[in-house]
Amino acid sequence: MILGIRREDKSKWERRTPLVPIDIEKLIEKGYKVIVESSEKRIFKDEEFRNIGCEIVENLDKADVIVGVKEIPPEKILKDKIYLIFSHTFKGQKYNMKMLKTFLKNRCTLIDYELITDKNNDRIIFFGRFAGLAGIIETLYGYGQKFKMMGYSNPFEKIKRPYQYKTLEEAKKDIKKIGNDVLNGLPEVMTPLVVGITGRGNVSKGVMEILDLLPIKKEAANDLLEDRYNFANNIVYSVSFKVDDYVSPKFGEFFIEDYYKNPHKYEVNFERFLRFLSILVNGIYWEEKFPKLIKKDKLREIYISGKNKMKMIGDITCDVNGSIELTIRDGDPDSGFLTYIPERDEYVDGIVPEGVTDMVISNLPTEFPKDASEEFSGKLSEFIEDVLTEDFSKPIGKLNLPIEIRKAIICHRGKLTRRYKYLEEYLKEME
Numbered sequence: 001m002i003l004g005i006r007r008e009d010k011s012k013w014e015r016r017t018p019l020v021p022i023d024i025e026k027l028i029e030k031g032y033k034v035i036v037e038s039s040e041k042r043i044f045k046d047e048e049f050r051n052i053g054c055e056i057v058e059n060l061d062k063a064d065v066i067v068g069v070k071e072i073p074p075e076k077i078l079k080d081k082i083y084l085i086f087s088h089t090f091k092g093q094k095y096n097m098k099m100l101k102t103f104l105k106n107r108c109t110l111i112d113y114e115l116i117t118d119k120n121n122d123r124i125i126f127f128g129r130f131a132g133l134a135g136i137i138e139t140l141y142g143y144g145q146k147f148k149m150m151g152y153s154n155p156f157e158k159i160k161r162p163y164q165y166k167t168l169e170e171a172k173k174d175i176k177k178i179g180n181d182v183l184n185g186l187p188e189v190m191t192p193l194v195v196g197i198t199g200r201g202n203v204s205k206g207v208m209e210i211l212d213l214l215p216i217k218k219e220a221a222n223d224l225l226e227d228r229y230n231f232a233n234n235i236v237y238s239v240s241f242k243v244d245d246y247v248s249p250k251f252g253e254f255f256i257e258d259y260y261k262n263p264h265k266y267e268v269n270f271e272r273f274l275r276f277l278s279i280l281v282n283g284i285y286w287e288e289k290f291p292k293l294i295k296k297d298k299l300r301e302i303y304i305s306g307k308n309k310m311k312m313i314g315d316i317t318c319d320v321n322g323s324i325e326l327t328i329r330d331g332d333p334d335s336g337f338l339t340y341i342p343e344r345d346e347y348v349d350g351i352v353p354e355g356v357t358d359m360v361i362s363n364l365p366t367e368f369p370k371d372a373s374e375e376f377s378g379k380l381s382e383f384i385e386d387v388l389t390e391d392f393s394k395p396i397g398k399l400n401l402p403i404e405i406r407k408a409i410i411c412h413r414g415k416l417t418r419r420y421k422y423l424e425e426y427l428k429e430m431e
Contacts, residue, residue: 002065003065004067005017005024005034005036005054005068006068007037007038007042008068011332013332014069015042016365016369016372017373018067018069018373018376018380019067019377020373021044021048021051022374023380025052027388034055035055035063037056037058065084066081067380067384071099074099077106081108082108082109082387082392083109084387086112086114087110087114088114089410090115090410091287092423107413108413110409111405117407123201128202129202132205132207132208132209132210134162134365135203135207137162137171137175137210138359138364138367139314140156141159144159145351146351146353147189149352150189160174161333162367172210176213179213183234186234192231192235192278193235193237194238194279195238195277195280196239196277196279196281197240198293199316200240203283204240204283207283208238211238215236216238217237218237219237221241224239225272245273246269247268248266248269249266250265250267270294271294274294274299274308278312280312284323286319286323292325294325296325296326296340299342303343303356311357313359314359318360318361324358327360330360330362331360331361333361337350338350338357339351341354342355386402396409399412410423
């Protein structure tokens, strides 16, 4: 089959590609034909694809399998194609139901990267690490700028935005230098600097990869509550919260498996940590059935009482009206900060000295487009030949695909697969 690489069109910032030239070249050497939609903004130029034997085209009509990164505008979905993308539909996201409906109408097969998981249900093909890397850099940048606006010179004001660095390695070198500045001491108003982190997956690993470049001391949530710290002004303290640190059962004991199955039996008590945190970095998986991590009214009450020191939230998961109730919208890097002013119960776009600033960038990995594309491509390359050699005209039960791919097929030839039949209810809601 012919493989097509689509140009990303959801955002002017989106410069990633799901497969990079060095990995595509290996496919071409094996005899596969690859066509690439021309793009002026993609981090790898058309010429780099042409030089390895790809055909540069204006549309993917001739492709059988089309791979991309982000969602596709419904009017650009071609009939009878096999698509691999992040569709953001399996939670029943309303804003993508029109797209899913078009996949069904056009008799397409949709494979979602987010659903390609191993036997432990961990994702195999992901950008999560880069979301964490870029997300914490953006958050530290925002934190530094906020205090600079308040009149306090500080090491973090020297941090650049992730997209302003040429590579991830360059960003890490810069942040390591800033860490040396932290050792000279932070302004008293910023201390103790405590960073809280939620989530235990690839996002939080990316966050810690950056924080570990600073003079860091890792502490436990319970020690935070019991005030066991001997705080210093030249250390960044981090607290990685486990689910049972902030979720408790309404009755009986806490069991993590039961919480994910029956979240209505549990309640969140995260607010008790807020007065200790300078920065919160949110990386949890969240659906509507789960309780919210931070409610606006609770935060407002704590803030106005003078018991809150938190100035910055890095909502990397960026679920609008989700686990962080302050996140009322998402944005690109040029619209990626939103500040809530508790005293006036209002929002202001951007970073301002007052209130709590929320980092709400929803496409963080594209701020490191080359590094992120290369890592993602390496993982996708392990499975792409299985897709290219399969006969998708066969019924779903006859497909000879790895289990990791089969369970990620949301629809096959225009029909929802058994695993995702529940999406019919969400599709009905949009009619």
